[in-house]
Amino acid sequence: MKRLKKHLTGIGIIKLLLYAFFILFLVIPLVAVFIVSFTNEPINFFGSFISMETMQTTIDQLKHATLDNFKSVFQNTRYLDALLNSLYLSFVVSIVVLLICVPIAYGIARTKLPFKKTISALCTIPLIVPTFISGYAFIIMFGRSGWVTYLYQALGGEGLFIDPYSLTGIAIVQIFFFFPYALWPMVAAFKVSDVSLEEASRNMGAKGWLTFCTVTFPLVIPGMLSTALVIFAVSFSDFGTPIVLAPTDLNLLVVQAYREIAGFYNWGGAAILTLIMIAVAGFVYWVQNFFFKGKNYDSVSGKPKQSKLNQNKLVTVPIAVFSGIVVLVPLLAMLTVFLQSIATTWGKDPLPKGYTLAHYKMIFTSSLGNIQNSIVLALGALVLSIIISVFVSYFVVRQQAVTLDFMTTVPLIVPGIAFGIALIQTFNVAPLQLTGTAAILIIAYSIRRLPYMVRSTVGTMKSIKADIEEAAISLGASTLTAAITIIGPLMIPGIAAGSLLVFITVIKETSISILMAPAEWAPMSLAIFQNILRAEYYSAAAMSIILVVLVLVLQAIANLFTRKQSD
Amino acid sequence: MGAVVVEGLTKDFSGVTVLQHINLDIKEGEFFALLGPSGCGKTTTMRCIAGFEKPTSGRIKLGDQVVNDLAPNERNCGMVFQSYALFPHMNVFDNVAYSLNIKQLRKSNLFKKLGVYTRMFNSKLVKYPKEMKQKVMDVLAYVELTDHAHKLTSELSGGQQQRVALARALVMEPQVLLMDEPLSNLDQKLRHTMRNTIRKMQQDLKITTIFVTHDQEEAMSMADRVAVMKDGQILQIGTPTDLYSNPQSPFIADFVGTSNILPGTFLKHEAGITTVKIGNQEIKSVTKTDQQDVQVIIRPENIKVLEEASITDDNSFEGTIEVATYLGSTVRYEMKVGDYRLIADTIYESGHRILQEGYKVRLGVSPERVLLI
Ligand SMILES: Nc1ncnc2c1ncn2[C@@H]1O[C@H](COP(=O)(O)OP(=O)(O)OP(=O)(O)O)[C@@H](O)[C@H]1O
Ligand SMILES: [Mg+2]
Numbered sequence: 001m002k003r004l005k006k007h008l009t010g011i012g013i014i015k016l017l018l019y020a021f022f023i024l025f026l027v028i029p030l031v032a033v034f035i036v037s038f039t040n041e042p043i044n045f046f047g048s049f050i051s052m053e054t055m056q057t058t059i060d061q062l063k064h065a066t067l068d069n070f071k072s073v074f075q076n077t078r079y080l081d082a083l084l085n086s087l088y089l090s091f092v093v094s095i096v097v098l099l100i101c102v103p104i105a106y107g108i109a110r111t112k113l114p115f116k117k118t119i120s121a122l123c124t125i126p127l128i129v130p131t132f133i134s135g136y137a138f139i140i141m142f143g144r145s146g147w148v149t150y151l152y153q154a155l156g157g158e159g160l161f162i163d164p165y166s167l168t169g170i171a172i173v174q175i176f177f178f179f180p181y182a183l184w185p186m187v188a189a190f191k192v193s194d195v196s197l198e199e200a201s202r203n204m205g206a207k208g209w210l211t212f213c214t215v216t217f218p219l220v221i222p223g224m225l226s227t228a229l230v231i232f233a234v235s236f237s238d239f240g241t242p243i244v245l246a247p248t249d250l251n252l253l254v255v256q257a258y259r260e261i262a263g264f265y266n267w268g269g270a271a272i273l274t275l276i277m278i279a280v281a282g283f284v285y286w287v288q289n290f291f292f293k294g295k296n297y298d299s300v301s302g303k304p305k306q307s308k309l310n311q312n313k314l315v316t317v318p319i320a321v322f323s324g325i326v327v328l329v330p331l332l333a334m335l336t337v338f339l340q341s342i343a344t345t346w347g348k349d350p351l352p353k354g355y356t357l358a359h360y361k362m363i364f365t366s367s368l369g370n371i372q373n374s375i376v377l378a379l380g381a382l383v384l385s386i387i388i389s390v391f392v393s394y395f396v397v398r399q400q401a402v403t404l405d406f407m408t409t410v411p412l413i414v415p416g417i418a419f420g421i422a423l424i425q426t427f428n429v430a431p432l433q434l435t436g437t438a439a440i441l442i443i444a445y446s447i448r449r450l451p452y453m454v455r456s457t458v459g460t461m462k463s464i465k466a467d468i469e470e471a472a473i474s475l476g477a478s479t480l481t482a483a484i485t486i487i488g489p490l491m492i493p494g495i496a497a498g499s500l501l502v503f504i505t506v507i508k509e510t511s512i513s514i515l516m517a518p519a520e521w522a523p524m525s526l527a528i529f530q531n532i533l534r535a536e537y538y539s540a541a542a543m544s545i546i547l548v549v550l551v552l553v554l555q556a557i558a559n560l561f562t563r564k565q566s567d
Numbered sequence: 568m569g570a571v572v573v574e575g576l577t578k579d580f581s582g583v584t585v586l587q588h589i590n591l592d593i594k595e596g597e598f599f600a601l602l603g604p605s606g607c608g609k610t611t612t613m614r615c616i617a618g619f620e621k622p623t624s625g626r627i628k629l630g631d632q633v634v635n636d637l638a639p640n641e642r643n644c645g646m647v648f649q650s651y652a653l654f655p656h657m658n659v660f661d662n663v664a665y666s667l668n669i670k671q672l673r674k675s676n677l678f679k680k681l682g683v684y685t686r687m688f689n690s691k692l693v694k695y696p697k698e699m700k701q702k703v704m705d706v707l708a709y710v711e712l713t714d715h716a717h718k719l720t721s722e723l724s725g726g727q728q729q730r731v732a733l734a735r736a737l738v739m740e741p742q743v744l745l746m747d748e749p750l751s752n753l754d755q756k757l758r759h760t761m762r763n764t765i766r767k768m769q770q771d772l773k774i775t776t777i778f779v780t781h782d783q784e785e786a787m788s789m790a791d792r793v794a795v796m797k798d799g800q801i802l803q804i805g806t807p808t809d810l811y812s813n814p815q816s817p818f819i820a821d822f823v824g825t826s827n828i829l830p831g832t833f834l835k836h837e838a839g840i841t842t843v844k845i846g847n848q849e850i851k852s853v854t855k856t857d858q859q860d861v862q863v864i865i866r867p868e869n870i871k872v873l874e875e876a877s878i879t880d881d882n883s884f885e886g887t888i889e890v891a892t893y894l895g896s897t898v899r900y901e902m903k904v905g906d907y908r909l910i911a912d913t914i915y916e917s918g919h920r921i922l923q924e925g926y927k928v929r930l931g932v933s934p935e936r937v938l939l940i
Contacts, residue, residue, distance in 0.1 A: 470619055471652035473640045475666035475739060476673075485665075485687045489656050 010480030014391055015401075021388070022407045025443050029422035030278075030414070033271045038066060040268035042425045046432045070272065079269070082251035083276055086236060089167060089252065093174045094231040098224060100175065100326055101182045107319035108183075109190030111310040114320045122327035123184075125334060126177040128551050130508040130525060132240030133544045134177045136532050137333035138164045139244070140340055140541075145348040147336070165247045173241045176329045178234055182227045189220040229288040237281055237415030239511035244532060253277050254417045258515065261421055271425065274418040282413040334548070341541035359542035367527060367543065374523040374547075377438065378506040381445035382499050385453045388446065389498065390491060393457040394483060398466065408454045411447050416511030419448060424516065436518040444516060445506045452505075453498040460494025461487070500558035504551050570595040570775040571616065571743055576625035578611055578799075585611050586799045589625070593743075593792075596773040598766070600786035603796030604822070609779040612796075613745050616777065617644045629742055645741030649748045651732040653720040659731050660716040661690050664703045666739035671699075706738045709768070726757045733765070737772070744769075744776045750785065762789055783823050787811070795819050811866075817940060820864045827870075827909050829863045831939070840881075840934060846905045851881045852937035861939045869936035870911035872900055873929050874922070881934050888926045904930065 028045060036042055039061045044054050072079060107113040108120060126134070141148045142164045152161040163169055242252045257273040260266040310316065341359055343352030363371075392408055395401035411419065423444055427434040434440035464487060472482035513525045522530075524547050531540035571593040578586040586608045593599045601609045614620040616627055618639030627634055634642055654662050665687070672683045686693035695703075707713050710730040720728060729749060736744060749765070750758045766789050769776050780786050786793045787807040794804045795818075803815045814820035817828050831843035833856060841852050843861060850863060886902040886909065898915045900922065901908060911930065915921075922928060 465650065465652070467648045467650055467652040468654065470639075471646065471648060471735075472654070472665065473619075474617060474644060474646040474745075475735065476640050476643075476669040477665075478638075478640055481669065481672065484684065485668075486654055489688060 010478060011483065014480070015395060018388065018391055018395070018404065022404070025423070026407060026410060026447060029419075029426040030410075032426045033274050033418075033422045035062075036267050036425055037070070037271035037275055038062075039064065040066065040068070042267050042428060044429050045426060050431060068268075072269075072272070078251055078256065079273065079276075082253045082256040082273065083280075085167065085251055086253040087280070089171055089174075090232045090235040093171055093178065093235040094228040096171070096175050097179045097182050097231045098228050100179055101186050101227075102224075103319050104323045104326065105183055105186035105190050107316065107323060109187045111312075111316045111319065113316050113323070115324070119320070119323045119327055122331055123180045125327070126330045127180050128555065129177065129330070129334065129548055130240055130510055131173070131177055131238055132244045132510050132525070132529060132532075133337065133548070134173050134330070134333060135164075135170070135241040135244035136528075136537075136540060136544070137337045138169060138173050139532075140346075140537060141333060141336050142169070145346075147350045150348055150350055165245055167250060170241050170245045170252075173245065174235050174238060176326070176333075177241075178231055178238075179326065181234055182231050185227050185230075186220065186224065189223045226288055226291075229284050233281055233284045233288075236284070237277070237417075239415070239417045239514070243510075243514065243529070253280075254415065254511070257417055257421060261424065262515070267425060270421050274421045277415045277418045278413060281415055281418075285413045337541045337544050340537060341545045343538065359538045360546075362539060363542050363546065367539070370522055370524045370527040370543070371546065373517075373521050374507050374525070374550075377441055377445065377521065377523055378503045380438070380442035381449065381506045382503050384442060385446040385450055385502050386495055386499055389450060389453040389457045390488065390495065391483075392450075392454055393461040394487065396454075396458055397461040398469070408450050411449075412451050416448060416509070417515060420444065420512050420515035435516070438518075438521045441512065441516055441521060444512045445509060446502075448509070448512065449502045449505050453502050456498030456501070457491060457494050460491045464490050497558065500554055504554050504558070507547065507551060507554075570597070570630060571599075571777065572626075572628040573612075573616065574626040574628075576612065576615060576627065577623050578608075578615060578620060579623045584799060586615070589799075589801055591794060591801070591804075593775060593777065596775055598769050598776045598778065598789060598791045600778045600780060600790035600793045601796060602780060602783055602786040602793050602822075605781055607796045608799040609781070609796055610747055613747055613777060613779050616743070617646055617745055618642050643739065643742045645736030645739055645744045647729075647732045647736050647744070647746040647749045649751055651728050651752075653728060653731055653735075655719075655721060657687075658690075658717050658719055659707070659712060659723070660703060661687070662720060662731055663706060663734045663738050664690075664695065664699065665735060667699050667702065670739075671696075703738060706734045709737075710734045710764075725753050726761060729753065729761060730764070733768070737768075737774075742775070744774050745779075746776065747779045748781070749778075750780075751782075758785075765789065787823065793823075795822065814864065814938070815940070817862045817864065820862075820938070820940070825867055825910060827863075827865045827867065829865075829907055831861050831863045833859050833861060841939060843939065846907065848884060848905055850932075850937060851934040852939050853934050854937070854939040856939045864938040864940060865909070865932055865936065867899065867910045867912040868897075869932055870909065871931040872902075872911050872913050872922070873931065874926075882932045882937065884930045886928055886930050888922050888924055888928060891921050891923065893921060900928075902928070902930070 032043065032045055041061065043058050043061050045058075049055075074080060104119075104123075108116060113119065129137075140146055142160060142162050143149065144160070148161055162172065164173075237254070239254045239258070242255045243258065246252055246255045253273055253276060257270050257277065260273060261270040339352055340346060342355050342357065344354035344356045344358075346352040389408075392401075392404050396405045414422075423440060424435050426432075427440055434443075468490075469479075469482050469486060472486045473479065477485065507524070509523075510525050510529070513523050514529050517523060517526045524543055528540050528543045528547070531537070531543065571591065573589055573591040576586055576589040577584065589608075589612055591599075601612060603609050611620060615622050616629075618634065618637060618641075622635065629642060629644070654665065657665070668683055668687050672680055675683060682693050686695070704713065704716070707716055710733055712727060712730055712734065715723060715727060720731060723731065729752075732749070746765075750761050753761060762785060765778075768774075778786070778790060787810070790807065792804060792806055793810055795802045795810065797818060803810060803819050805813070810819060810823045814823060814826075817826075820826040820828060829845050831845045831850070834842040834844050834849065836842070836855070839853060841854060841856055843850050843852065843863060845863060852863070884904050886904040888900055888902055889908070890901040892899045892901075893915070894912075896915060897912045898921055900911045900913065902911065909930070
């Protein structure tokens with residue numbers, strides 16, 4: 001009792017609250033998914049504690065646990081197909097992305113590439129656009145009445161150039177919108193890889209391309225594999241593209257899981273798919289950490305040696321043309337969305353019939369609520385993740401709280417749709433019926449983005465020396481007061497940088513929004529998604545543009561901040 | 568009854584004993600130095616007193632209160648850190664006012680608390696009460712920083728930062744002032760000035776002070792009493808002169824000032840004079856001993872160096888100069904005597920010549936100045 005009292009200082013209570021938060025909203029939901037995969041129906045976890053009756057029901061449910069769901073993974077072709085298709089998609093996407101990125105990265109890092117600045121700048125576009133908007137852009141380009149289809153048929157082609165509603169379509173969208181995730185690390189690798197080795201090779205008489213194949217390229221292979229795994233994970237847990245593009249007869253894990261829960265209320269099926277998703281994502285994360293720790297491009301340290309840039313036109317011009325084509329696709333996609341948003345009507349023609357701002361006007365009169373919702377939800381998630389990450393980083397840095405550290409990395413391996421399903425299953429009945437409230441939405445957003453925020457705040461926390469805090473304590477402040485008056489203010493720069501990132505990603509967030517947002521709290525992403533489903537393409541386009549502009553503006557502010565910090 | 572009493576303080580860090588049964592009894596208003604080589608446990612001792620480390624065993628008393636179970640923020644120990652640990656986001660005034668703000672925070676209701684928090688966050692938003700302002704300005708005046716009150720601490724020089732740290736600790740009127748190597752980040756000259764500043768302040772305010780240092784000159788010139796530590800134990804506690812003239816171990820003799828330490832064997836004791844053999848020389852001392860093997864300790868300034876054989880002392884040897892160093896007011900000779908080397912400091916008088924290398928001299932030491940341990 002006395003010991004307990006001692007731990008119940010202000011800061012001790014906060015630590016307990018943090019643990020409670022993570023257990024309640026991360027551990028229990030994940031455990032619940034696991035249990036539901038056996039019981040086939042959601043169990044009332046919290047109810048069991050307060051009512052004997054519920055407890056009895058839960059026990060009965062547990063008694064009737066079966067392995068049917070696990071068996072069905074191998075028997076039910078829907079599930080098995082979903083898994084295989086998803087793995088196949090992510091595999092193809094990561095390989096193609098690698099192949100695309102090698103020449104572009106080499107061009108940017110090692111050659112006098114014409115239009116290098118422009119190409120680099122255009123490479124950031126895909127990072128700004130939420131994937132379901134990219135998917136939607138492909139529909140209006142490559143669909144039946146898309147302008148690409150028009151050109152293709154005008155040139156004598158038959159049918160569609162590429163069917164956007166297919167695995168190929170999904171793969172193409174992911175390739176063109178995920179390649180920057182691999183490009184920048186690879187550019188860094190080409191910049192720092194040992195230039196002196198190459199020079200040695202050249203001195204021994206090796207030709208330029210031979211040097212590239214035998215020295216330059218092999219040096220960056222471990223890093224490339226690591227990057228491929230990152231792309232694999234991103235593609236595997238992407239929900240936006242498949243949900244917009246996957247036709248009903250194409251099973252992918254993320255889509256199937258969504259359909260199980262939103263369409264059939266098949267709790268057991270959703271649970272087993274969620275487990276599979278987490279297992280695959282976790283495995284990829286583990287492989288990446290286990291084999292490639294320290295081999296990531298960004299962990300290559302030391303000053304890059306100034307290498308001579310390759311000026312050979314035979315090399316640079318083809319690379320420039322190739323890079324141009326790659327960055328042009330996302331750009332054209334966004335321009336298409338923009339044109340659609342200001343078109344009166346746009347049928348099967350290269351350009352719209354006329355132009356109007358009516359769609360924007362309509363959004364600002366009838367859909368303002370969605371914009372508001374997005375901002376309010378993002379702000380809520382922002383505040384929550386600031387509070388959590390500040391204290392988490394305090395405990396991690398000052399008290400070596402390993403468990404908390406681990407908990408904040410767990411969301412990295414749980415795909416958004418999987419986490420959403422876990423939360424819905426856990427909180428859909430009294431006494432803790434949170435499904436359908438803004439609160440659970442905000443909590444879900446913050447937990448999803450916590451790893452990034454915590455990384456930023458832990459960095460700042462580490463730069464604050466322990467004796468500054470001890471000085472405050474020796475002057476009479478309690479640990480909590482010292483945290484509020486000294487540590488807090490000193491962390492503001494780190495918080496600012498991290499929080500803009502959180503804000504942006506929450507606004508872009510698709511899976512949680514589509515799965516969990518109730519109608520009265522529908523954010524922009526959900527509104528766009530529903531417009532696409534209803535084929536209201538013009539307002540979807542206008543809303544998409546507003547979302548992208550919002551993200552762009554915030555991103556610019558964030559860049560300003562980080563630049564100031566690094567000054 | 569001391570102001571700070573440490574009884575049997577022992578501290579383990581995951582099984583490794585860092586402090587072994589430390590006993591200290593520091594008087595009210597005393598300037599007490601903890602002196603010892605790096606890693607001997609000075610900081611740990613101080614952190615135990617301040618409450619930042621929990622003793623493995625032993626008692627710590629401040630005044631007549633046992634504080635073992637008292638949180639560090641309730642002990643009223645002012646601390647000055649080696650790195651100063653000033654709050655970088657606050658100006659000098661706000662740094663110094665910190666403990667006063669905290670005091671007010673403890674006494675206030677919720678509404679007032681918010682006001683104090685706001686002031687600590689940005690002192691432009693909520694004003695300081697008049698008496699608080701006065702108190703801070705008084706302390707700042709005392710450390711001669713009145714003109715710098717509204718500067719950021721990063722805009723100050725090292726010495727000024729040091730004084731802010733001092734003022735910040737003083738303003739809370741601590742029961743004890745703890746200083747951990749406060750001067751080690753300053754340059755040589757400033758260090759001398761700050762020694763005087765700190766010493767003067769301590770005497771003016773009569774504040775009980777514990778001062779940690781590994782610089783024996785600093786400890787000896789500032790403290791009323793010095794505790795010499797080694798490997799987590801206290802070897803000797805005494806006034807500076809006491810430590811200097813009566814070191815109880817060769818380690819202290821060497822650490823506190825410079826000493827010639829030679830191994831000898833006991834020969835005889837007659838009429839209050841002990842005779843000891845060093846190599847094939849004999850040396851007389853007034854120290855009594857009952858050991859067979861002794862350490863013979865002679866301070867360099869107690870060795871006379873003469874050109875002629877006119878020594879009348881009881882102890883006189885022949886030696887050859889190996890190195891002569893001119894130190895301003897003194898000359899230090901390193902000499903070979905038999906198989907041993909001795910160091911002697913002689914007062915340099917202008918006009919005298921400095922003896923050169925290879926020169927044969929006679930040395931004399933009076934038996935009163937030869938210490939046997
Ligand atoms: N938190 C800790 N955990 C483990 N060992 C520690 C810890 N703090 C100090 N020590 C060890 O205790 C011993 C004494 O450390 P302390 O800092 O008290 O030395 P010091 O006398 O202040 O040295 P210095 O003059 O270098 O500051 C050292 O060997 C140190 O490695
Ligand atoms: Mg120390």
